[in-house]
Amino acid sequence: MTLPDSALPPTPGHAVRRRGVGLFWRTFLLLSAWIAISTLAWVQTLREADQGPHAVHTARHLVSLVRVVRAALEHLPADRVTPFFQGLQGGEHLRVVPHHADDRHQPLADNALAQRIAEAVSRLLGAPTPLATSVNGAQGLWILFDTHAGSYWLRADPALLHPLVDPVRLAWLWTAVGFSLVGAVWLARWVNLPVARLSFATSRIREGDFAASTLDESVQAPELRDVHVGFNRMAQQLARIDQDRAVMLAGISHDLRTPLGHLRLEIELAVPDPQSRANMVRDIAQLDAIVDKFLDYARPGQPHAQPVALREVLATCMDPLRNNKDVGMVLDMTEDLHVLGDPVELARIIANLLENAARYGKSVDTGIARIALHAHGEGDDVVLCVRDHGIGIADAQIDQITTPFFRGEAARTATTGAGLGLAIVERLVLRMAGTLQLRNAEEGGLLVRIVLPSATR
Structure with a gap:
C-alpha cells in the first residue's frame, strides 16, 4: 500500500528556516554601496x-x-x-x-x-x-x-x-577602489565575527554541548564583554539545571519503580481472585509505562548517530502487536533503507507511533485499528509514513497535538495515556535532525510523515 507523500505543512511550533542573505554579505554590500557612492561623488x-x-x-x-x-x-x-x-x-x-x-x-x-x-x-x-x-x-x-x-x-x-582621461589618475582611482573593497571585506568579517561566535555557541547549547559554548570574556570591547559574561553565566546555569534534571530523573526512576515492583509482587501473592489480580497488575503496569513516558520525554543528551536498518527496527516494533486481534498492520517498503540515527531512539519513535495508532486509530465500524506503514528514499533523506484509519484529529487541534500533556478528543475518553506520545516522537525526531509532519488523511485517519537523514547520503 502506497501512502501519499505530498508536501505537508511544517510541524506546529517550529518555524520554517528561511535562507537569505547573511549578515556578513549584508554588511559587505552596504559598505560596497557606500564606497561606490563616495567614488562616484569624487x-x-x-x-x-x-x-x-x-x-x-x-x-x-x-x-x-x-x-x-x-x-x-x-x-x-x-x-x-x-x-x-x-x-x-x-x-x-x-x-x-x-x-x-x-x-x-x-x-x-x-x-x-x-x-x-x-x-x-x-x-x-x-x-x-x-x-x-x-x-x-x-x-x-x-x-x-x-x-x-x-x-x-x-x-x-x-x-x-571631451576631457582627456588621465590614465595615471584612473589607475589610482581603481587602486583606491580595490583597497576599499578589501577593507570592506575585512571590516564586515571583523564586525560580524562576534555574532558568528555567539551563533555557534547558541547552537552548541541547543545541542546540549555546554562545554563548547564558552565565549571569551577578555575581549576589549565593553559591550561584547558584558554579552559574553552574561551568556557564559546563562550557559553555566543551564548546565547545572540539566545536571540536576538528570539526577532528579534517576531518583524518580528508582523511587517510583521500586515501590511499584513491591506492590505488584504483594498483589500477586495476596489477592486470590485471578481477575482482580490481573486488573491490579495491569494498573500497576500502566503506572510504570507512564513513568517511562515521562522519563523518555525528559531524558537529556544527544543520540549517537550511526547507520540503522529501518526494516529491522520496524519488524522489532511491529512484533508485539502482531498477535493483537484488534490491530492490523501493513508494511510497504520495497527498498533496503538505512537511516542515520540512534537505533534505540528510532525504536522509541516507531513504538510510540504504533501505540498511538493502535490506541486511538480504531475504525468506528469495526473497532479494529488498521495501521499502514510506508517507507521510501527521497534524495538524501528517508521518508517514513504511518497512517491509521480512525477518526483522525480535529483541525483545530492539529497545532496542539504535539504539545506535552495535550490529549485530543479521541484520547479524552481513555485514561491510559499521559499525553506525551507524539510529544516524545517530535522531540526524538528533532534530536535525530529530522522533521515531523502531521495531517488528517483524505480517506480518514491520522497521517504522520517523518523525514530522517539517510545513511547513504
Whole structure:
C-alpha cells in the first residue's frame, strides 16, 4: 500500500528556516554601496573641477587657430588662398571653408563644458563667436570667424569637446577602489565575527554541548564583554539545571519503580481472585509505562548517530502487536533503507507511533485499528509514513497535538495515556535532525510523515 507523500505543512511550533542573505554579505554590500557612492561623488567632483581649466585650454587652442588662419588669409595673395585651403584640408581634422548665408549648422550641446568653451572663446576674441558641431552635414568642432575678405568656418578636432582621461589618475582611482573593497571585506568579517561566535555557541547549547559554548570574556570591547559574561553565566546555569534534571530523573526512576515492583509482587501473592489480580497488575503496569513516558520525554543528551536498518527496527516494533486481534498492520517498503540515527531512539519513535495508532486509530465500524506503514528514499533523506484509519484529529487541534500533556478528543475518553506520545516522537525526531509532519488523511485517519537523514547520503 502506497501512502501519499505530498508536501505537508511544517510541524506546529517550529518555524520554517528561511535562507537569505547573511549578515556578513549584508554588511559587505552596504559598505560596497557606500564606497561606490563616495567614488562616484569624487569622480563627479574632479570632473567639475577639471571643466574650467579644460574649457580655457580648448578656447585658447581654438583662438590660436583662428588667429593664425585669419592672419594667413589677410596677408596671402589671392592666388595663394586656394592652395592654402587645400593644404589645411590635408590635415586630419583642420579645415577652412567659406561661410554662406544658407549654411546649415548644429550648435554645441547644451552642457556645462560646451557653454564654458563658448564663453571663453567669445571672451578671448572680444565678440560673440558661434560654435557648431556640424556644418552642412560635416561633423567636427566648427568656429565661425570674420576676416577682411569675408566670414569662414574653421573645423578643429572634435575631441577637444571631451576631457582627456588621465590614465595615471584612473589607475589610482581603481587602486583606491580595490583597497576599499578589501577593507570592506575585512571590516564586515571583523564586525560580524562576534555574532558568528555567539551563533555557534547558541547552537552548541541547543545541542546540549555546554562545554563548547564558552565565549571569551577578555575581549576589549565593553559591550561584547558584558554579552559574553552574561551568556557564559546563562550557559553555566543551564548546565547545572540539566545536571540536576538528570539526577532528579534517576531518583524518580528508582523511587517510583521500586515501590511499584513491591506492590505488584504483594498483589500477586495476596489477592486470590485471578481477575482482580490481573486488573491490579495491569494498573500497576500502566503506572510504570507512564513513568517511562515521562522519563523518555525528559531524558537529556544527544543520540549517537550511526547507520540503522529501518526494516529491522520496524519488524522489532511491529512484533508485539502482531498477535493483537484488534490491530492490523501493513508494511510497504520495497527498498533496503538505512537511516542515520540512534537505533534505540528510532525504536522509541516507531513504538510510540504504533501505540498511538493502535490506541486511538480504531475504525468506528469495526473497532479494529488498521495501521499502514510506508517507507521510501527521497534524495538524501528517508521518508517514513504511518497512517491509521480512525477518526483522525480535529483541525483545530492539529497545532496542539504535539504539545506535552495535550490529549485530543479521541484520547479524552481513555485514561491510559499521559499525553506525551507524539510529544516524545517530535522531540526524538528533532534530536535525530529530522522533521515531523502531521495531517488528517483524505480517506480518514491520522497521517504522520517523518523525514530522517539517510545513511547513504
